[in-house]
Amino acid sequence: MEEQLQILEKHVASLEARIFDKPVVIPEPPFRPEDHIDPGLIQMSKDRHLDGFCAARRVPADYYQRELEYRRDCIGAQSIDQLCKCVIYEIKDTPDPLKRYICLVVQYVDKISPQKLLDVASVVCGKKVTEVTQAKEEDATKLSGSINNAMTPVYLRPTKDFAKYHVAVVLSDKIASLNPPFFWLGGGEVDVKYGITTQKFVSTFNPIIYNISK
Template sequence: MACGARTLEDTEIQNLKKRQVALLEKISCLALRFYADELAYLEARQASVLNQVSTLQRILDCEFPQCGRTGDLPGCHQEVHTSKERRVDDGKGDGVPCQNDIDLSAELGGIGSYVQTRLTRILTNAGASFLFKRVPADYYGRSFEERRDLLGASSIDHLCKSIVMVNTQAPDSVKDCSDRNNSKYYLIVIQYTARLNAEKVRQFVYSLNNGKLPKKKINMRLAPEAESNALTGFEHNAVTPFGMLTNIPVILSDAIVRLQPEYFWLGGGEVDLKLGIRTQDFIRILNPFIADCLY
């Protein structure tokens, strides 16, 4: 009996050891998955930060060409800034006055708030009624109802987005956005709850040209993300029609115009920054085309 009990005990010990080894292997696998997820997250954040730095550089090149490289992106335009005159070293030991240079760190509070400060200036000068709100990092992983509550929007239909579309069949002579009736690109503003109808956008662009532009020369498709970033100066999920690097013609969905109350939310220039604005202010400032572009 004693021998049998000892054998049973040894068997139990071996089973426990096997279970322990299996458990340690599972823990190891979970740890590897955790670190892989963390690494992927950090890489994504790094890419986002680098993109924001690149975007900021393009904006600075456009707005302060006298103090750096001259902006060479299509649609870049200078704004007049009032600031104290500063002296910039010209390499000869003497300071050279630079009227348009401003101390970003002192006046704008650092890179993180530059976009919001810049857009606030644009909207305030235009006399708009607006509001910025920061949202959690997992905002786009939440339901429309949760996003509505985070922003204090009137309904999920008041949550909107901006999409850059490109005419892939545009004539060779159409390379930019200088002709708003026959532009290479259009920025479409629609609700998140709606579906964009590319064919209706195509028909609308055709109608703008009174039949002078053949239908076969109009094929509206979503612009590649890198192209959208370069044209607007804003990354994916941050695009806003205000303060874009390129003066892209805007098409506003007529469904947004019919919303009550007349106040909706859209991207605010940064992924975690959202902008609420009165519909009439949006229309007055941007003078968008208003069209039926939904299914």
């Protein structure tokens, strides 16, 4: 089964090469010793067979106080469009109490449409919902295992009380169509960023790809 999946991924990669004409540049080495990346994040990458498709970088303390161009250069991104963040939302009127959270991956340069957020929440629930709010920071931290600016769907570490919840990962369609197909998001620590090829993120974390832009 795994061999068949690898063959399929190679075919998909071949097709993508015809669509995404700009080559992906993955920083080398993917994990630098001097960055002291969480061993758990590195192990997750190995366990999920992400070697060769990802990288992580520790950034300066003033990273979030600086412009996007500075952030791009810090991690070796190819454009500011590749800089992304994760926002956790709570569906207040979900019919299934265990499906109440969404982890939305969106570009920093993008703006979220409240109506489209409701629409994708309805897709997650399988029923129309009308009340979706950003999750309380305390709840989001317990759900993700990370604080604000560090949250990421690639390294969820919920507390015991929050492990019961199903977290739907929603990927902005603008990220899915990035050329080159690679983006950066949180890495579990505020000053760690994790980059991954779009195809590998989609095949590994099975997100809902949705137009959530204004």
